[in-house]
Amino acid sequence: xxxxxxxEGWVTFPEAAEALGISIRRVLAYSPYAxxxxxxxxxxxxxxxxxxxxxxxxEGNFGIDGLLGFDLHGRTVGIVGTGKIGVLTARPLAxxxxxxxxxxxxxxxxxxxxxxxxxxxxxxxxxxDIISLHCPLTPESYHLLNAQTLAKMKPGVMIINTSRGALxxxxxxxxxxxxAQVGFLGIDVYEQEADIFYEDLSGEIIQDDVLQRxxxxxxxxxxSHQAYFTDTALQNIADxxxxxxxxxxxxxxxxTEVHSEKxxxxx
Numbered sequence: 001x002x003x004x005x006x007x008e009g010w011v012t013f014p015e016a017a018e019a020l021g022i023s024i025r026r027v028l029a030y031s032p033y034a035x036x037x038x039x040x041x042x043x044x045x046x047x048x049x050x051x052x053x054x055x056x057x058x059e060g061n062f063g064i065d066g067l068l069g070f071d072l073h074g075r076t077v078g079i080v081g082t083g084k085i086g087v088l089t090a091r092p093l094a095x096x097x098x099x100x101x102x103x104x105x106x107x108x109x110x111x112x113x114x115x116x117x118x119x120x121x122x123x124x125x126x127x128x129d130i131i132s133l134h135c136p137l138t139p140e141s142y143h144l145l146n147a148q149t150l151a152k153m154k155p156g157v158m159i160i161n162t163s164r165g166a167l168x169x170x171x172x173x174x175x176x177x178x179x180a181q182v183g184f185l186g187i188d189v190y191e192q193e194a195d196i197f198y199e200d201l202s203g204e205i206i207q208d209d210v211l212q213r214x215x216x217x218x219x220x221x222x223x224s225h226q227a228y229f230t231d232t233a234l235q236n237i238a239d240x241x242x243x244x245x246x247x248x249x250x251x252x253x254x255x256t257e258v259h260s261e262k263x264x265x266x267x
Contacts, residue, residue, distance in 0.1 A: 014258050024258040025244040029084065031233035036088035038227035039132050039162045042186030046158060046221055047072060073097035078128030080104075080121070080144070081135030081163065082111040089132055090116050101128060104135070125149055130158040137164035147172040156183030162227040165189040170210045177217050185220045188227045197224045 017024050045051055048069040056063070077093050079086045082104040090100045091114050100116045102108075103124050112118070125131070131153070135141055145159065146169040159182055161168055170191055176182040190197070192208055206212055214220050240256065247254045 018259070023248055025248065025254055025256045026258055027237050027240045027244075028256055030236040030240070031228065031230055032084040032088050034230040034233045035085045035134075035162050035227045038188065038223075039085075039089050039134075039160050039186075040092060042160050042162070042188070042221060042223075043072065043130060043132070043158065046184040046186050046219065051221060052218070072130075075099070075129040076101060076127055078103070078124040078131045079111075079116070080124065080131065080133050082108045082116070082118075083134065085162075086132075086134035087111050087114070087116075089134060090114065098130075122152065125152045126154070128157065129154060130160065132160040133163045133167050135163060135167065137166050142166055143169040143172075145169060145173065147175065150176040150181055153181065155181055157181070158184035158186070160186045162188045165191040165193055170214065174210060174213050177214075177220065183219060185214070185217070186223075187214075187221075188223045189225055190222070193225060 014024060049067045053064075053067055056067075072093065073096055076099045077090070079090045079100060079102045082090070082102045086102070086104070087108055087110045090102065090111060094100045094115045100114075101119050101124050102111050102116045103119060103121045104111075107118055119127075133144070135144070141164075144167045150172055159168075159173075165187070168187070168191070173182065173185065177185060190211060192211065196206065196208060196211065211222070215222060244254060244256055
């Protein structure tokens with residue numbers, strides 16, 4: 001049996017697990033449609049101010065002053081990350097008459113087939129009226145949206161993030177919102193969400209000053225990491241988890257197994 005102390009120097013969790021004879025299996029995808037639909041919902045809510053109209057009418061105010069929106073038709077939307085979710089987000093936007101630009105190191109034939117155009121990240125930032133993030137968090141994408149990149153965008157740009165919170169430097173985002181460089185922000189994820197999201201803090205003083213500042217902007221919509229949260233997604237998660245357990249019990253391999261890079265390389 002391997003002494004845990006021997007694991008010093010292992011650089012990844014899969015390597016450590018393999019050394020201990022532990023199988024790791026995951027849920028690869030549960031509902032990319034859920035996240036894509038939620039991202040579009042954020043765009044529509046911000047562009048047409050559904051959230052503000054809802055609250056206003058409940059208070060008996062049926063005026064429409066301050067609720068002027070804009071058509072998505074004819075706008076340029078930049079999709080950063082054209083995997084399953086990115087493509088599913090782009091497709092209905094293209095059908096609505098948007099010009100859809102994409103950036104991804106690994107280009108998708110589906111994206112181009114539905115009318116998407118690949119471009120550089122710099123061109124996407126400079127051209128898009130709406131930018132939707134659908135890329136993984138890596139050392140290269142950490143704070144992808146920061147003071148420098150935000151300054152290169154069109155004034156009044158709408159930014160949507162249903163991917164990973166740390167793709168956005170929230171402090172820089174606050175400053176960009178204050179000077180109207182960013183006109184609309186919809187985020188379902190937040191870099192410091194771990195101790196906040198999924199908790200009822202309505203009776204407490206929230207200590208995160210940056211999040212609290214974001215919540216004061218009328219053109220910012222924050223949701224609590226719920227983009228995936230549909231009945232279909234939860235059923236898919238349960239089904240895949242049960243199948244993983246069954247395959248493990250029967251000694252079967254599975255496409256959901258996670259292996260170390262050393263094993264993939266045959267070392």
